Amino acid sequence: MAKIVECVPNISEGRRKDVIEACVDQIRQTAGVTLLDYSSDESHNRSVITFMGSPEGVEEAAVKLAKKAAELIDLTKHTGEHPRMGAVDVIPFIPIREISTEECIALSKKTAQRIWEEAKMPVFLYESSASAPHRQNLAAVRKGQFEGMAEKVLLPEWEPDFGGRTVHPTAGTVAVGVRPFLVAYNINLSTSDVSVAKAIAGIIREKNGGLHCVKALGLYIEERDMAQVSINMTDCNVTPLYRVVELVRAEAKRYGVSIIGTEVVGLTPMKFLIDSAEYYLQLENFDADRQVLESHMLK
Amino acid sequence: MAKIVECVPNISEGRRKDVIEACVDQIRQTAGVTLLDYSSDESHNRSVITFMGSPEGVEEAAVKLAKKAAELIDLTKHTGEHPRMGAVDVIPFIPIREISTEECIALSKKTAQRIWEEAKMPVFLYESSASAPHRQNLAAVRKGQFEGMAEKVLLPEWEPDFGGRTVHPTAGTVAVGVRPFLVAYNINLSTSDVSVAKAIAGIIREKNGGLHCVKALGLYIEERDMAQVSINMTDCNVTPLYRVVELVRAEAKRYGVSIIGTEVVGLTPMKFLIDSAEYYLQLENFDADRQVLESHMLK
Numbered sequence: 155m156a157k158i159v160e161c162v163p164n165i166s167e168g169r170r171k172d173v174i175e176a177c178v179d180q181i182r183q184t185a186g187v188t189l190l191d192y193s194s195d196e197s198h199n200r201s202v203i204t205f206m207g208s209p210e211g212v213e214e215a216a217v218k219l220a221k222k223a224a225e226l227i228d229l230t231k232h233t234g235e236h237p238r239m240g241a242v243d244v245i246p247f248i249p250i251r252e253i254s255t256e257e258c259i260a261l262s263k264k265t266a267q268r269i270w271e272e273a274k275m276p277v278f279l280y281e282s283s284a285s286a287p288h289r290q291n292l293a294a295v296r297k298g299q300f301e302g303m304a305e306k307v308l309l310p311e312w313e314p315d316f317g318g319r320t321v322h323p324t325a326g327t328v329a330v331g332v333r334p335f336l337v338a339y340n341i342n343l344s345t346s347d348v349s350v351a352k353a354i355a356g357i358i359r360e361k362n363g364g365l366h367c368v369k370a371l372g373l374y375i376e377e378r379d380m381a382q383v384s385i386n387m388t389d390c391n392v393t394p395l396y397r398v399v400e401l402v403r404a405e406a407k408r409y410g411v412s413i414i415g416t417e418v419v420g421l422t423p424m425k426f427l428i429d430s431a432e433y434y435l436q437l438e439n440f441d442a443d444r445q446v447l448e449s450h451m452l453k
Numbered sequence: 454m455a456k457i458v459e460c461v462p463n464i465s466e467g468r469r470k471d472v473i474e475a476c477v478d479q480i481r482q483t484a485g486v487t488l489l490d491y492s493s494d495e496s497h498n499r500s501v502i503t504f505m506g507s508p509e510g511v512e513e514a515a516v517k518l519a520k521k522a523a524e525l526i527d528l529t530k531h532t533g534e535h536p537r538m539g540a541v542d543v544i545p546f547i548p549i550r551e552i553s554t555e556e557c558i559a560l561s562k563k564t565a566q567r568i569w570e571e572a573k574m575p576v577f578l579y580e581s582s583a584s585a586p587h588r589q590n591l592a593a594v595r596k597g598q599f600e601g602m603a604e605k606v607l608l609p610e611w612e613p614d615f616g617g618r619t620v621h622p623t624a625g626t627v628a629v630g631v632r633p634f635l636v637a638y639n640i641n642l643s644t645s646d647v648s649v650a651k652a653i654a655g656i657i658r659e660k661n662g663g664l665h666c667v668k669a670l671g672l673y674i675e676e677r678d679m680a681q682v683s684i685n686m687t688d689c690n691v692t693p694l695y696r697v698v699e700l701v702r703a704e705a706k707r708y709g710v711s712i713i714g715t716e717v718v719g720l721t722p723m724k725f726l727i728d729s730a731e732y733y734l735q736l737e738n739f740d741a742d743r744q745v746l747e748s749h750m751l752k
Contacts, residue, residue: 158750206746395734396734413735415735415737416734416736418739420744422745423745423747424727427730428727430730430734431694431730432726434729435726435729436698437715437717438641438714438715439716440716446721446722447549447720447721448550450487451505451751452750
């Protein structure tokens with residue numbers, strides 16, 4: 155089986171189709187990677203590109219994308235609602251298969267070095283790749299944005315990890331790092347009372363002492379006249395989907411409320427669903443890498 | 454995404470390592486297929502080879518295997534406990550992804566034609582590929598075995614589908630056809646009383662009016678002093694794993710017995726586990742082909 159890494163760069167362009175396509179073409183034209191998705195937000199003036207592949211392929215595609223974005227996107231002329239500090243703003247690497255977080259961190263550093271050398275954008279390492287705890291959080295790294303970065307990098311605690319203190323005059327700086335796969339997961343309740351969803355969200359979220367790697371909000375979904383617990387699972391290897399479902403089910407009972415359905419928004423690695431199948435089916439000694447047919451067919 | 458077909462040929466050699474390896478090498482040396490497993494049984498004097506890949510690759514590998522087996526295995530000198538009629542005895546094709554049963558049947562017929570032309574073994578089509586209902590069942594096709602085949606093919610209802618009535622003098626005849634993926638699935642009970650397992654097996658099996666595509670036996674597992682419902686799921690697209698588990702759970706309750714664990718023996722396509730995850734997690738509108746990351750990485 156092969157090592158697989160996912161990469162989800164965000165570029166600071168969500169309006170000019172030709173620029174977006176030229177950037178996405180860098181992924182399309184790189185061997186060893188598969189473009190999964192890309193989408194643009196005009197009001198944010200930002201696009202999210204999702205691709206995956208071999209570590210070598212992902213590195214090459216990320217560097218080519220950074221060069222093209224630095225060439226075509228001028229942040230001195232950029233407006234949009236979303237905070238940003240670079241033409242390519244953030245490049246997260248996500249270990250998917252057969253690759254450890256440590257190997258992925260090494261990959262992120264190698265890529266960061268090349269982005270500085272080839273695109274001349276200074277790089278902050280963030281999340282698991284961060285060189286200090288205060289640099290883990292992307293919002294903290296990006297604070298001050300493009301306009302404030304020339305000044306910010308002069309502070310002792312904010313020297314970029316690669317490229318020194320000279321911000322690229324039009325392309326700015328970029329954050330590169332490793333994070334786990336995020337699953338956006340909604341649990342729909344048999345009530346229209348949003349206070350029930352809010353109460354349950356408050357119980358399950360990590361911040362309040364609930365489950366690790368769970369962020370949750372209670373929402374009212376008007377189209378379905380229904381309350382929903384909207385969840386970001388930041389690491390399903392720590393807290394699997396079934397555990398959240400069963401905890402929500404147990405807490406909902408107190409209100410005479412049940413789960414009417416759940417939704418995975420976007421993508422998930424196969425493992426996170428198989429983990430839940432294993433739990434509910436009470437599978438003993440199941441080895442997905444060996445026993446799931448498709449595991450043997452991955453490039 | 455690509456079309457994937459699995460193929461599980463059985464050859465009538467389980468003792469001579471050099472012959473077995475020469476046959477397996479035909480799979481190893483074919484582009485577009487992946488060897489998953491092979492295992493030999495000395496008392497049966499038979500080996501089972503499991504591989505999968507593109508339709509073209511699987512066809513090529515199956516034909517090459519048939520030629521090599523016909524060259525190296527002489528059934529006039531073959532002894533073993535397992536019934537057999539050919540050097541390669543049976544070649545089932547199993548649709549795995551993006552390919553319909555109908556397309557697979559066409560593939561099995563094309564392969565059968567080539568096996569006759571290139572290996573000179575007459576072919577019976579069986580299972581979903583069968584040319585008449587009485588030829589669906591492999592045991593019926595194979596009845597009389599190698600020794601009786603020269604006479605059997607003279608019967609009006611047993612003319613081979615390819616190759617006419619002249620059986621290969623040393624390699625015999627072979628059955629080629631399409632069948633669904635079989636999952637061997639065990640459900641372990643919280644009792645050592647085998648009569649409970651036998652009663653439940655009797656209820657769930659198709660033959661007794663239970664669930665379609667379910668064959669089941671009640672067994673006593675000595676190493677664990679435990680009763681087990683041992684199941685062959687002949688088509689998990691018709692009866693998914695979770696349905697069998699929940700029916701066994703419900704029936705076991707009457708005896709105060711619960712499920713202590715389940716086992717998938719060997720391989721399963723990812724879909725069969727994801728189907729059960731979808732059920733238990735109550736997933737709405739989940740599209741595994743689009744939303745499971747690995748679906749996009751299959752060759």
